[in-house]
Amino acid sequence: MTEAPDVSITYDLAVMLPEIFLALGIMALLIFGVFRGDRATGFVSSLGVVLLVAVGYFVYQVTDWGADADARAAFGGSIVVDRFGSFLKLLVLTGGALALIMSQRYLRTERMARFEYPILILFALLGMMMMISAHDLIALYVGIELQSLSLYVLAAFNRDSQRASEAGLKYFVLSALSSGLLLYGASLVYGFSGSTDFAVISTVVAEGAPIGLLVGLVFMAAGLSFKVSAVPFHMWTPDVYEGAPTPVTAFFAVAPKIAAFAIFIRVMIEMFGPLVEQWQPIIIFISIGSMAVGAFGAIGQNNIKRLMAYSTIGHMGYALIGLAAASEAGVRSVLLYLAIYLATNLGAFVCILAMRLKEGMVENVSALSGLSRSQPFVAAALAIFMFSLAGIPPFAGFFAKLFVFSAALQAGLLPLAIIGVLTSVVGTFYYLRIVKIMYFDEPAEAFDPKIGAALRLILAGSAAFTTLFLVFALPIQAAAARAASALF
Amino acid sequence: MFEAIAFYIFSVILIASGFLVIASRVPVHSVLFLILAFFNAAALFLLMGAEFLGLILLVVYVGAVAVLFLFVVMMLDVDLAEIRKGVLQYLPVGAMVGLILVLELGFVLFSWVVAPEAAANRAVPVAPITEVSNTEAIGRVLYTRYVYLFQASGLVLLLSMVGAIVLTHRQREGVKRQNVSRQVARTREEGVRLVKVKPGQGL
Numbered sequence: 001m002t003e004a005p006d007v008s009i010t011y012d013l014a015v016m017l018p019e020i021f022l023a024l025g026i027m028a029l030l031i032f033g034v035f036r037g038d039r040a041t042g043f044v045s046s047l048g049v050v051l052l053v054a055v056g057y058f059v060y061q062v063t064d065w066g067a068d069a070d071a072r073a074a075f076g077g078s079i080v081v082d083r084f085g086s087f088l089k090l091l092v093l094t095g096g097a098l099a100l101i102m103s104q105r106y107l108r109t110e111r112m113a114r115f116e117y118p119i120l121i122l123f124a125l126l127g128m129m130m131m132i133s134a135h136d137l138i139a140l141y142v143g144i145e146l147q148s149l150s151l152y153v154l155a156a157f158n159r160d161s162q163r164a165s166e167a168g169l170k171y172f173v174l175s176a177l178s179s180g181l182l183l184y185g186a187s188l189v190y191g192f193s194g195s196t197d198f199a200v201i202s203t204v205v206a207e208g209a210p211i212g213l214l215v216g217l218v219f220m221a222a223g224l225s226f227k228v229s230a231v232p233f234h235m236w237t238p239d240v241y242e243g244a245p246t247p248v249t250a251f252f253a254v255a256p257k258i259a260a261f262a263i264f265i266r267v268m269i270e271m272f273g274p275l276v277e278q279w280q281p282i283i284i285f286i287s288i289g290s291m292a293v294g295a296f297g298a299i300g301q302n303n304i305k306r307l308m309a310y311s312t313i314g315h316m317g318y319a320l321i322g323l324a325a326a327s328e329a330g331v332r333s334v335l336l337y338l339a340i341y342l343a344t345n346l347g348a349f350v351c352i353l354a355m356r357l358k359e360g361m362v363e364n365v366s367a368l369s370g371l372s373r374s375q376p377f378v379a380a381a382l383a384i385f386m387f388s389l390a391g392i393p394p395f396a397g398f399f400a401k402l403f404v405f406s407a408a409l410q411a412g413l414l415p416l417a418i419i420g421v422l423t424s425v426v427g428t429f430y431y432l433r434i435v436k437i438m439y440f441d442e443p444a445e446a447f448d449p450k451i452g453a454a455l456r457l458i459l460a461g462s463a464a465f466t467t468l469f470l471v472f473a474l475p476i477q478a479a480a481a482r483a484a485s486a487l488f
Numbered sequence: 489m490f491e492a493i494a495f496y497i498f499s500v501i502l503i504a505s506g507f508l509v510i511a512s513r514v515p516v517h518s519v520l521f522l523i524l525a526f527f528n529a530a531a532l533f534l535l536m537g538a539e540f541l542g543l544i545l546l547v548v549y550v551g552a553v554a555v556l557f558l559f560v561v562m563m564l565d566v567d568l569a570e571i572r573k574g575v576l577q578y579l580p581v582g583a584m585v586g587l588i589l590v591l592e593l594g595f596v597l598f599s600w601v602v603a604p605e606a607a608a609n610r611a612v613p614v615a616p617i618t619e620v621s622n623t624e625a626i627g628r629v630l631y632t633r634y635v636y637l638f639q640a641s642g643l644v645l646l647l648s649m650v651g652a653i654v655l656t657h658r659q660r661e662g663v664k665r666q667n668v669s670r671q672v673a674r675t676r677e678e679g680v681r682l683v684k685v686k687p688g689q690g691l
Contacts, residue, residue: 009632016636023643030650075636116654123647130640142640146647153651168655188596194606204609210601 015074015081018058018089019129025051026122033115041113045104048118052097052125059089059129065482077197078136085132087335087483088262092132095254095342096125098458102346103247105452106353110361112158112245120157121251124150128259135270137186137196140263144182144227148175151256155244167243174236175226182223188216198271206274217272221282224267227260230320231289234313238297241309246361249305250349253312254342261316261338265323265331269487276326283324288419290317295426303363304352307430308345311389314427315341321420322404325411332477332484333403339476340400340469344388347462351382354451365434370443378451381463383435388466390431391424396469495535502528515561523554540622 013020029051033044063086064072071082100121107113127147134140152175156168190196192213193204205213226233241249268279294314301307319341322334354375355362371379388397401424408417451459465472505524512518526549533542620628630638 009635012636027646076633078634078636114654116650119650120647120654123643123650126643138637139640142637142644146640146644149644149647149651153654156655159655191602192606193603194609200609204603204605207603207605210603211599212596212601213603215596 012074012079015062015072016079017062018055019126019133021058022051022055022122022126022129025055026119026126029122030119033119036115038114041107041115041117042104044115045100045118048122049097049100051122052093052100055129056090056093056097059086059093062086067482067485071486073135077199078139079130079133080135081133083483083486084265084331084335085262085486087479088132088258088338089129091339091342092125092128092255092258095258095346096121096128096251098346099247099251099255101454102250102350102353102458105455106245106247109356110158110245114157117154117157120150120154124154124251125255128255131259132262132266134263134266135198137190137198140267141179141183141186144179144263147256147259148179151175151252154248154251155240157248158245161243163243164245165243167240170243171236171240178223178226178233180223181219181226185216185219185221185223188212188219192216198266201271202273205272209275209278214275214278217275217279218282220267221279221286224260224264225286228257228264228316228320229309229313230286230316231293231313232286234290234293237313238301238306238309241312242303242305242363246305246349246353246363249308250346250353253308253345253349257312257316258338258342261319261323261334265334265487268323269326269331280324280326283320284413284416287317287320287324287416290314290320291420291423292317295423298427298430301430302365304355304365304368304434305363307365307434308348308352311427311431312345314423315389318401318404318420318424321408321413321416324413324416325407327407327411328484328488329410330404330407331487332480333400333407335480335483336403336477337400339480340388340396340466343462343465344385344397347381347459347466348385348389350451350455350459350462351378351385353455354378354447356448357445358448365437366441367444367447368434369437369441370446371438373443374446375449378459379438381459383438384463384466386431386434390428392428394467394470396466399469399473491535495532498528498531498535502532516558519554519557519561522557523550526550526554538622540626 029044029047032047033040036043062072063081063083064070065083065086069083071080073080100118103117103121107117124147127143127145127150130143131140131147132143134143152168152172155171156165158164186196189201192210193201195201195204209217222233225231226236229237241252244252268283272279290313294310294312294317297313298307298310301310315337319334319337322330322332322337324330325333352363355367357367368382371382384395388395391397391401393399401420405417405420408414408420502525505521505528508521509518509525512521526545530542530545530550533539533545
């Protein structure tokens, strides 16, 4: 799988170029921000976006995209750069850059403009990139910590708001607990296999796993389920989504989920691949749980951010179906699912950011009524996203679910696919409720129509992607297939 | 023989002081017992031949962490009675959870089969103890094989610093601040006033 590690440090550094570039860029921006103060927030954000674009280019360059190219390992196998990781890194970077652009206006109007905001987002993205390419238990943990630490601070970034502080604290305590579970599992895995390297562990478990190693697997699966907010470790999601500032919630909804999924797939397929019979039932269970909680939990929600939280939980459940299939087609469908999820969710959060009355932001679903008359463009876009999230053809979300279910059918998981279809029917109810409120309810007070050119552009872009997915389907499908083939 | 006696002495003191950390009524005493526990753990490391870990434990935990704890405990007004209020109430549930966990761990322990390759896997990066000291062995890999993890941990620390500043640092109104350049630029004319005082009258 991985080629023999080269001894020279220059090779290692060259493989790590995107991460190193990002880390140095963050430090330069940090120093710049410290000297210029909070006036420089907008400038630091813009430079951060430029930095992310450059990092994305390096990620693209450093990867060998050839159909049967080997992964490039660095630092004694702690880090690998392969097509799978780079595909997801590009998704994460896209999500991060767009979230950064989306936040700018919000930070200004809500008087939260502090230059640390873009720095923390960049730190989180660096942590995610490190997670995605981790090929060693320690590297995995360090990446997760870097990511989580900045997310805690981001959740509580509006420190004068009690809800934001509560969200940050809640996220911190629960996430620390899940990190503890993950570490405990990792220590068991290390103890029973004698190595922290995924490749070595995989060869050990191929010859039969001792029971202690299985216990480690279960603990690691629990820790990782928390990170993707899958049932039964989902409790934190609605509270944190509701309490955190809206652009932070938008960021939470996409980038960390993609990174956590990357590492979930890597751990299960690459490290515990031979133990598929042991972990498949676990994944099936949390997948069914997430789909059900996502579908039924969202019905009673009146806060749009809480509703999106339950929607996230449900969508993670659908994506987990692909992982449960444990096949190349399954991983491919997960990658495709995450790409579509990213585009649709970012668009939906732009609409939520547009929910601003004169007095300030509103989060109540009923405030959307009459949006079709006051802002037909935003209303149409939000309707498209809701149709897509519900999985109604011809929007992108339908194809995401289609590929996941067909992967499950190929793997012989018919009941799982049926449950998925049923919960998605239930989920359609609350997605369509929003469309109904926008188009058919008595108009409420109209929102502030100025949302900024950047937000409009993102909104139009993701709406176009979601609607015309069939046009983009082939290249994206091909890229996802390339990426998935790296693991098998 | 000597080693066995030393081991038992250190272990007993370690466990006893560990218990006293959570049992003592005064928070400052708890921290002091914690320091005692660290010292004994360091001694146990030394007995095992891991002198680097033992000394690092002293330097980092006693030298930095415990002192920090001591500061925090002294500065904060910790009301222990308030904290302990719920203990009895939660004790049965807590004990039950603990018992279940111990039982589960027991299951793992009794079927304790390490994968046959594990010993060989573990042995790979370790140089023979007779040739190089612990410190040298760690030094050889820390900045080469594990330099990535070393630097990444550094980034985590940098981030935690940024995070702490973001969440707690604020400009307070009405607080007198030191302005070094103004202090340096002060002249005699600004700072000193000559007053003619008439004899016998005062100011």
